[in-house]
Amino acid sequence: MKLINTILFLVFCLFANAQNLVSKDGDKHIRIKNSSYELVVNKNPIGIELLKGNLVISSLSGSNGFSYSNENGANHLVAINDWQKQGKTLFLKAESDQTEMLSEIVIVMKNDKVEVSWTLPEMENVESMKLAFDLIDGNHWYGGHVNGGHNWPLETAQVSFEPFLAHSNQGTPFWLTSAGVGYFMPCYHPMGFTINNEDNGRFEVSVKETRKVSMELLIEENAPKVYRSFAKEIGLPKVVPPKGFFDKPTFNTWIEYMKDLDQQKIMDYAHDIRENDFPCDVLMIDAGWSPIHGEYEFIEERFPDPKAMIDELHEMGFKVMLWISPYVREGSKDFEFLVSNDYLIRDETGTKPGHIKWWGGNDYELDMSNPEAFDWFLEKLRKLQQKYGVDGFKQDGGDAKYIPENYQTFADVSSNGSTDYWAKLGDYFEYNEYRVSWMAQSSGLVQRLRDKHNNWTRESGLGSLIPDGLTNSLIGYPYFCPDMIGGGDAKDFRDPNYKGMGTELFIRWTEASALMPMMQFSYSPWHLEKKTVGICRKYAKLHEDLGDYIYEFALQAATTGDPIARPLFYDNPEDEEAYLISDEFILGDRILVAPVLEEGAIDRNIYLPKGLWKDYWSDKTYQGGRTLEDYPAPIDVLPLFIKLN
Template sequence: MSIFSMEGNRLVFRYDAEKLWIEPWGVNSLRIRSTKMAEMPVENWALSEPVKECKADIVITDKQASITNGKIKATISNYGRMTLYNQKDEVLLDEYIRNRLDLKADYCSALEIEAREFRPILGGDYELSLRFVSNPNERIYGMGQYQQPYLNLKGVDLELAHRNSQASVPFAVSSLGYGFLWNNPAVGRVTFGKNITTWHAVSTKILDYWITAGDTPAEIEEAYADVTGKVPMMPEYGLGFWQCKLRYQTQEELLSVAREYKKRNLPIDVIVIDYFHWPTQGEWKFDLTYWPDPDAMIAELKEMGIELMVSIWPTVDYRSENFQEMKENGYLIRTDRGFRIGMDYQGNTIHYDATNPDARKYVWDKAKKNYYDKGIKVFWLDEAEPEYSVYDFDNYRYHLGPNVQIGNIYPAMYAKTFFDGMKQEGQEDIVNLLRCAWAGSQKYGALVWSGDIHSSFFSMRNQVAAGLNMGMAGIPWFTTDIGGFHGGNPDDPEFRELLVRWFEYGTFCPVMRLHGERQPMKPQYGTTGGATCLSGADNEVWSFGEEAYEICKTYLQIRENMRSYTRTLMEEAHKKGTPVMKTLFYQFPEDEKAWEVEDEFCFGSDILVAPVLYENMRSRDVYLPVGTRWVNVWTEEVLDGGQTISVEAPISKIPLFKREGSKVKIL
């Protein structure tokens, strides 16, 4: 029996216990799966979208087999080594294998290292490693958001797991002209080393990845969106300014802030009720002690043209009125050892199991009755990783399996909980704010923010890289806590400078949102429900002194002026999967210098933004890409592309340029 065979449109390789499938999966793309189980697992995970059928060209000879789908080709030798090429026969990826099965091969070695290594777990499944030869000159982008400053991820080691402020979205775009999806929700790591690239899963039944070849980053990104899904159309209230803080404690406090925005004639689209507005975690309803008339509150806000967003937590307190019923029905995450507690913040809690469809329906039904039916159409799905007090990933078990095998899919299923419910109610343009994502989360209307980050310029620099890499990872909707989350005293001149610079940057994020836990904390209000969860200091645009207020007003108006332009960017994301914030090389892939710039970005196609990322900086160098002339928005000076210039950046002005001839209104 030959080790190679053709099953329809699929090339199959069998050797010993391994079965390997290579098949077309969309235009110019291949899906590659391997297992040592009795049958190939059937889950599609992120690859959930119907794809265009492509006829593969499969060739089998005595010594190797190949499969070609448009611009991509895979070859596999009779000893199992696989190499992937583009349409120019240039190597995209070459498996790293070192053994003596073929004494004439260039990889012949006594090291005995497998490219596709399934290391058995005693009595269970497999620990998996996949290795590729690394091109040291390659640049790699995407992979979600990590709290580090590097846009180019070559040489970086990343945990494939979620934590507060860390979202593992395992799609990478290479400067060599390919996109690679690690289609496995297991906890693991990836190392983009100088000599070897290694993908690792702690526990799994399958190796599963998808690869596409493209001539530009845009072609690659759009191919990925075709197979994993695209964001809905952003609703109109997603285009403007969102006001938020930790936390408005009462109905009257929140309404007074909304009224003040209107009194001052300041643009505002959304205002947010943060956590612990509920009686107990896991009840998903207003605490009427502090929010006595939600219907009247929502009606007044709608009359002002403001949408209300409310915080949802997935945690269920043992004291919750829903705990026993949810436990009896198997709607809660389990622990393999110790007490069944996932978080101990403000109570002993465990999260609802978003991988269980019945649990998803249960939680949505509660939220629908207590929020949605009252007119709330946008939710803040917090704690989406989910966050644990202790990140013992091997201790938690879900409906779909152990956390170490499938846990990274949790934030996508959390988003799906609300997306499916809202869709069933007839809502089309859906956006919900989440603190985490996995591959495919975008199709469930996930607007991802970068979590509980520090209020510092160091942290702000990390967010620029995080936002751009989230876009490259296929998540077009991204935002941050303007000013950072942890700390920041509104009366501190140093924090005021940071707040202003972050506000300027936030104006050109996909969603502009002010949030944070400002210091000092306010006194406790009340004694019941969530009262012990204190409120931070004021966090409205007028809270940081007159100079900062005047600057914030300017940028609120800029955001409003750009509304029609921003709407077109959201349409592009909805139709093609295009990032709203783009790296320079995404927009100008032929410009070699654009691939090196990590602290500028394009807001859409027409606007170039160069945020000020250091304290006391009043000028900075800006690279203007080749291919167009650029207009300094503040001075109207016209400049040629392909040069680096020094730009003045007084505290009130972020370096900002638009393409010559662009009709977008900014000032």
């Protein structure tokens, strides 16, 4: 027994040392190993590397790795002049090239992540503090902001988000790489990030007006495992949206009527949906139902009996949502009340409400960080539910970009923080839809892609649907809805040069949306020729047929974090080719979707990951790990493949 105990003790000591092994490589490096990775700190010039075996998986860029800007210009940390280790924590003191004041860097090593915190202890807030990482050859980058999704992977372009704000679409300060490293900076401060800016070969992320920055480097075997780790850290969805969002297309009045709404038009729209045999549970009444921003009643002249209208819509099987925003126009009924109670975001003086210039006009914004203002607005919405039977709300606006940095709020939150306070409202309504959020993943909200242009382009038209949607999936928003089929940017449809909805574009857009987590129409398919209506109905019903399957993965996302629509590499992390594919996706874990996204095309190349795949339409099987070239895809065919076994 003594011999066994001795052996066990020796094994324990060896294991403990392996978990916490520190070695000095002369005066140049500090090396710390654990069972998952090795941390190497270069002392002069300063630098930090993470290794798996002999492979560098992350590298702070030497003298560019740590820099800050103040009134004297740019300062770079250049060397470590003192260090000590306590347990799993490494304390560093570093000198810069422009001042004698030292920086403090604290590195905490855990089994599956490294926490890096950098402080300027002797300074007030500086203009910005920046961390810069090398774009290591062979590593692919994803995440950050949905608006940059069309740059897939990110390192293939010059990407710049200065400032990096919750604007236009979902954004989150999280990035992941194919090397199995995630970069998470849980921060609401004004930020910026660039990737390969001016071909500099770096990922740079900065925080404004601060004296401290912190980042978590999540380290896993591969990118999907990093994503799961991030999803659990930021918070899995607390609720799953109602099944009707997933198993049937939604319809929205925006492009169909713009703001020219009335009760009869909405009823005509609803009857047309049913008479043309399109499945639909959720009907959204977009902007135009209320008289002015900040008033929450139907326009009496246009809606003589809104309760009867909503009652009839309910009898027809629809759930009804209304468009709302946080903006209030001067002259609206409650404007003076809101001003006197300090319920609006204040300007830089802090003494009066600040003007907000947004796409809908020049207004003011409710300060949702003020609990009383929040409750006031919540009560307004609940009255709409009680009085008319409204089921929920499409919450538009709330973009951080529209709030000047020096504006003031009740809770002293940043503009990104204001965006997420706006998102908190969705926690109170089962039926909700958002377009912009920062770190609201745990709320389980419906997140819509921004208004797309009525064209084929990869930047903001049909070609952007897949990479933007997949970026949403990889920053923790599994419940995303692509934009309205045919595009939702009203400017396109108001343009004097607009020549009408293109049939081919509308069909291909319908096909591309059909197997995404959600599907949304606005422009009515029945405005087009009979054949087009039939094709669109076919794919609306395919979405309905797969509703149980889609909802299964919606439920799974709330327990595992796994997205519903996944990039090809998600279930094939060892497949290098899969990391480059941005015009295909996998629905759940076995349906590969490869829409036609180019005008005039009747075939396309399709990459199949490893495994055995069956064409959904022909039942023909194909061995994966290769590209099917010029695969037939006539106008009525959405290429689909089912993974066997």
